[in-house]
Amino acid sequence: MLALGSHVAAAQDTASGNAKAPPRKTTDEKVENLQGVDVYGTPTDLSSPKFTAPLLDTPRSVTVLPSSLITQTAATSLQDALRNVPGITFGAGEGGNPIGDRPSIRGFSSTASTYVDGMRDIAIQTRDVFDLEQIEVVRGPDSSIAGRSAGGGSINLVSKTAQENNFANLSETYGSASQHRTTVDANYRFTPGVAGRLNLMDMGGGVPGRDSAVRSDKFGFAPTLTFGLGSPNRLTLGYYHLEDKGTPDYGVPVDLETGKPYSEVDPAIGRKTFYGLKDRDFRRATVNAVSASLDNTLSDSFNLRTQVRATRSVNNYSVTSPDDAAGNTTNGLVYRLPIGRRAEDNSVIAQSDLFGRFDTGSLHHDMDVGVELSQERLRQAGDGNYNGYLYASPAGPQGFGSENCFLPGDPENTALLASHDCTTLHGPNPHDAWDGSVVPNPVNSYYTTKNAAAYAFDTVTLSPRWKVNGGVRWDGYHTRSHTPGVPENSAADHLTFFSYQASVMFKPVENGTLYLTGSNASLPIDLAFGDQDQATPATSFSPATTGRSPMKTTTLEAGAKWNLLDNRLLVSGDVFTEERKNAPIEILPGTFDQSGKTRSRGVELSANGMITPAWNVIAGYSHINGELRDGAYYDNAVDKQLVDTPKNTFSLWSTYQLTPAVSLGGGAYYRDEQVGYYGPPDRIIPSYWRVDALASWQVNTHLGLQLNLQNLLDRKYYTKTYYQFALPAAGRTWMLTANLHL
Template sequence: MASSSPFVRSRKHAAPSIAPRTATSVAALALVALGAPAQAQTAAATLPEVKVQATPDAGYEPEKLSSPKFTAPLVDTPQTITVIRKEVLQDQGSTTLTDALRNSPGITFQMGENGNTATGDAVYMRGYDTSGSIFVDGVRDVGTITRDVFNLEQVEVVKGPAGADIGRGSPTGYINLSSKAPQADNFGAASLSFGTASQKRATADINRKFSDTGAVRLNLMVQDSGVPGRDHVTNDRWGIAPSVAFGLGTPTRLTFSYLHVQQNNRPDGGLPTIGLDGYYLSQLESIGGNGPRVDTSNYYGWLSDHDKVKADMLTARFEHDFSSDLKLSNVTRWGRSRQDLVLTGVFSSSLITPDLSNPAGWLVRLLPQGKLQTNKVLTNHTNVTAKLDTGGLKHAISAGLELAREEQDTDARTSQIDATNGTLVGTAYQAFNNLYTPDPSRALVPVVATGASTHGKLTTAALYAFDNIEFNKQWSLNAGLRFEHYKTDYLSVAAPATPAVADTALSASGNLLTGKLGVVYKPAENGSIYAAVATSSKPPGSDFALSATATNVNNPNLDPQKATTFEIGTKWELLNRKLLVTAAAFRTTNKNELAVADSVTGEVVQFGKTRVQGVELTAAGQITPAWAVIGGIAYTNAKILEGSATSTGAAVRYSPKVAATLWTTYKLPMGLTFGGGVRHVDTQARSTSNVALTSTSFFPKVPAYTVFDAMVGYEINRSVSLQLNVYNLTNKFYLARVNNAGNRFVLGAPRSFLVTANFKF
C-alpha cells in the first residue's frame, strides 16, 4: 500500500507482480525466495559489511515520464499528462489496463460495431478510438487483447494530438505502458488474491543483484477467475517477464527483457438492451415497444466460445552516457501476439416470432463470430539527449531515428451452418437463443475458417527532434518536430468458395510532418503557466487495412486525417513538491473526415470536421506522507462541425460531457490503511444523428452512472500485509460498454470483493 509506514521500506518493494501456474507453486517459490536472506546472512560472516540505505515509497507522486523525448519535468511540460503509478494499481487491486485507465477522466470503453465486437482494451479518449495508440516503453503495441499490469512500473496517459511523439495515431493522444526493469538492489514481493466469482490471482516480483553492476528481475502472474455478475464468463491467464541488466550505475548499460503472456478466456458477447429506458422495438409496439429486462447473469454464447491469446515480446536496450549532458540510447524489439477468438454477440434489434402474450417464449438473434489474427512488430529506436548552452540559452535536446515494420495477418472465420437444418447460409447468418432463459449447451453453430484472409504490412521511418529552450528562470519554449515516411501494403485473399471474387492488392505511401510548440512561464519555482499547440495525422491504412471503395476511410487515394489542439493550462507541485495539480483548457479539431455531401446522390466527400473542447483538472501525489490521492474531472464538449445533413451539429459518440474520478488512501500509524474512490461518467451519445428524438428512437443515449469503491488494509509486520477491496459499494446497475447500434451492452460489475495477501522478502 502506498504512503508512509512505521517501518523502513524500500520504494522498490511496493507493488508485487507474479505467479507460476498454481497457488502451490507460488507458495513454493516464495519459500525459496524467503530462504535467500538466511543464506546471505551466513555468507555475511566472511564478506565485508555493506550498508544499504532504503528510500521511502514515492506513493502516488508522479515523478517523471519514461520516454527520453520529454526533457522537461512534468510540472514544466506544456501538455495534459496523467501518470498512474504501480502503487495506485496495487491499492486498487487493478489487474488490467482497462482497470488502470479508470484513474484518468475522459476515457470510456466500448464494444464496437455489430458484427465486429471489440475485445480487450477498446479505449476511447476524448471521443476518439485510441486502441491503436497504445505503446509499451515507447513502442507501438497493436492487437485487440487485454493487457495485464503485473509487469508495469506505471501507466502514462498523454492527451492531445501527439504526432511528434508517436507518429500516426489518435487525434486525442496515446497511452504508454512503462515496464519494470532490473535495479541495483535485492528485493522481492508476492501476492495472493481471492474474490467474488471464484477470482484467484497470484503475482511475484523478484530482483537480485549478481554483481556490483548486474541484476536480474523476474515478474510472474497467474489468474483463474470468473467475472462478478456474469455466468460462464472467465478470465484465465498467466505470464512471465524475466529481465537482466549489465552495467547498472556505470556509463554503459545493457538490458535484455522478455515478456510472455497466455490467455484462455471465455469472452462476454453482452446482454440485450431490451427492458432498459430508451429501448424501443416496433415488433412490441402494441405493448409499449419494450419488454421485461433480462437477468443480468444470462450468458448467450456457447461454452465453446473462447478468446485464446499468446503474446511474446523480446527487447534489448543499450544506453551510454558520454557525459552527464550527452546520452545515447537504442531499443530493439521483436513482438508477436496471436488471438484466436470465437465470440457470440447477442442482438435485441429484432425478436424471432414473438408471441406478445408470452415473453418466456421470445427468441433473440445471435451472431457467432470469429477471428484468428496475428500481429508482429520489429523495430529499432535510436535516441540522443543533450544539454548545452548557446548564447545564454539553455537547451535540453532529444533527437532520434525510428525504424519499424508492423504486420497484421487475419484469417476470416464465420458461422455458416444453420443449426436447425444443417444447410449452408451466408456469412452474416444469425443463430438464436431464448431471450430470458438462454441455454449455453444448446446445439452448436460452429464458427469455421472460410479460407479468406487479409495481410497488412506497415513500414515506417521517422526522424524527430525536441528542444526545451530555457531563456531564464521564468520563461522557456518547448518545441518538437517529426518527419515520417510510411508505406502500407495490403492483400485481401478471397475464400475458395467465392471464385468470382478477385483477390485485392493495394498499397499506399506518403510523408507526415507533425509538431508541437509550447511556451511556459514559471511564476514560481514549483509552478508553471503554459500555452501550447500540437498536431497529428492518421493516413489511410493506419490500421493495416486498405480499401478500393471510394467511400471507405481507408481508400489509399484519400488524404490523411489531421488534428490540431490548442491548450492553455497551469501546473503546480504543492506540499513540498509531493502533490502535482493541473488545470487545462483545450480545443482539438480533426478534419478530412468522410461525410455525405449530397443526401440525394449519396456522394461522399472528405470534408468532415469534428471538434472536442473542454477543461480538465487533475491531482496526483501525497497530501501528507500518509495521505495519497489521484483523481481528476473533465468537462468535454465534442461536436461534429461539418458532416452529413443529419450529423452536422450532433455530439461525437461516447464522449461524456462530465467525467470524474477520485481515489484516495490514508494510513494510520498502527499500520491500518483506509481507502476509497468514486467514478462518475455522464450521459454519452450513442448516435451521431442530430435528428430530434421521437418515441421510436432506439436507445439513443448511454445512461450516466456513479460508482463507489473502497479498500482497507492492515500491515501485520514489515513483511506481510492484508488488503480488502470492495467494488461498487452501492451495487449500482450500470452499462460499462454499449455497442454502436445500442442493442446490447456489457454489464458494469455489481458489488464484489477481493482479498489480497501481500508479502515482501
C-alpha cells in the same frame, strides 16, 4: 502527475529545477517498504527522452499512474487502472478489436496510440498490468512524438526492469465469483552490475454478477536481464508472454426502439443474463515480445539510447452477439449471432535517441533527436469482413446476417429454435447443446505497413521566468494490402507527412507553470478508412482509398500546474480545443467518403498528492464537449456528442493512514451517459456512480493484508455499447490480497 505520497514529493523535487535530469536514471532505484502499502521505486517523471522537461514544466496535460496506485486499487487490467484518469473511456465494436482494449481520449480513438516503453505496440489484446512500473497518459495530438495518431492522445506502458537490489514479492488474491490471482515479482543481483528480474501472473475466475459461464483465465511471465547496472553503459534484454483464454461476453441486446440496453427497458432481464453458447464461444489470445535496450552515458551532458522490440500477437475468438436487428425481442426471442476473428499481428520497431543538455550563450537547452524504423504485418482470416470463422448448424449456415427467430409455419425458423441458434429473451441457457460446426475461414488477407521517421525536440530556458518548447517529426509510410484471389482488395500506397508541437511557458513562481501549446496529428487514410481504431492497415483499404490526404487533427491547449502545501500537492488544469478534418465517414450504408469533421472542446482538472503526511488524495475531472460537425448518413448524428465520449467524468481515490500499520481508503467514479453508436436510435448507456473501498493492514515488515470492495453499492451500470449489444459491468466485488515481501 498522478502519484502517491513520496512519489509526488519525488516528482516535485525534480520539477523544482530549471533543467530536467536524464529521463532514465543511471543507477538503480531504491526499494522502499512503506507502512500499509509496498512501493518499489516507482518513477513519477515521464520515461521517454522525447519529453525534455520535468512534469511541472511539460506543456501538456499528462497523468502518470505508478504501480503503487495500481496495487492499491486492485486493478488487474489496463481498463481497470485507467478508471483513475478522467476523460478516458473504452468502446466496443464488431470488427478489428471488439474483444480487446479500445481506449478513447478526448473523444478520439487511441487504440493505435498505445506504446510499450515508448515504442508503438499494435498487439490486439486485453492488456494486463502485472509487468508495469507505471502508465503514462499524454493528452492531445502526439504525431510529433510518435508518428501516426488519431489525435486524442497516447498511452505508454512502462515495463518493470532489473534492479541492483535483491527482493521477492508474492501477492495472492482471492475474491468474488471464485476469482483468484497470483503474482510474483523477484529481482536478483548475480554479480555487481548484472541483475535479473522475473514477473509472473496467473489468474482465473468469473465476473461477479454475470452468469458463471462468463470466465477469463490468464497467464503471463516477463523476465528481464540487465548488464552494466550503475555503469555508463547498460544493456537490458527482455521477454514478455501473455495468454488470455475464456468465454467472451457481449452482454445483453439493445432495444431498437429506445437505443438503451434491453435490461434497462425490461427489469426482468437481470445483470446475470447471458446469451452466449459455451459449446461455440471461446477466446484464445497470446502475445510474445522480445526487446533490447542499450543505454550509453556519453558524458555528463549527453546520453544515447537505442531500443528494439519485436512482437507477435494472435487473437482468435468466437463470440455470440445478442442480435435483435430482425426484431425478435417483440416475440420474446433473441438471435445468437456468431462473430469470429482469426488474426495475427507481427511488428518490429527500432528507435535511437540522443538526448541531453547544452548552452548557447545565455540560453539553456534540453534536447532530444532520434530516428525510428518499423514494420508491421497483419494476417487476418476472411476477405476484409472479419469473418474469421465459418459457422454452420443443423439449421443451416450462420453468421453475418440477422435471422428472424419466429415466423409462423416456417420450418427453417423452427429449426433455429431447435438448434439453439435462437433463444428466449428472459431465460437463455449458455449450456444449450449446440451441434453446429466452427471452421476456420481458409481465405486470408494480408496488410503491411513500413515506416521511417526522424524527429527533434528542444526545451529552451530563456530566463528563470520563460521557457519555450518545440518538436518536429517527419514520417514516411508505405502501406500494402493483398488478398489472394481477390484483386479488388489488393492496393499499395505511399505517404509522407510533417508533424509539430510548439509551446511557451511562463513561471510566475518557481513552483508554478502557465503554458500555451499548439500541436497536430496525422493519420494516413490507409490506416483509418472505415475504422479509425485500426492500429495496422485498415481492412477496408483498397485501390479506391489510396492517394488521399491523411486525416488531420490540430489542437490548442492552455493550462497551469502548481505545487502546493510545501510541494506535497500538485494541482493542474487546462482548457483545450481539438478539430479533426479529412475523417473517413459513412455517407451511405457501406459507402465511405473523406469528408468528416469533428470538434472536441473541454476542461480538465486534477489534484494529486498529500494533503497531510497521512492523507493522500488523487482526484480528477474532465468535461468534454465533443461534436460530429459534418458527416454520417444519419442526419440526427450531426452536432451530437462524439461516440464513446461522456461529457463529464470524475474520479477520486483517497487513503488515510490511521496508524503506522493500518490504512483506510476509498474511491468514487462518475461517467455521464455514453453514445456507443449513432442510430436511429442512438445506442446509449446511462450515467452512473461507482464507489470503491479499501482497508489494509501491514502485519509486519514482510506481510501485508489488503481488502478491496469494488462497486460497493452494487450499482447496475454498463461499460460499453455498440450497434446490437451493451456490456454490463461487474456487480459488488470483494478481493482479499496477501502481500509477502522478502
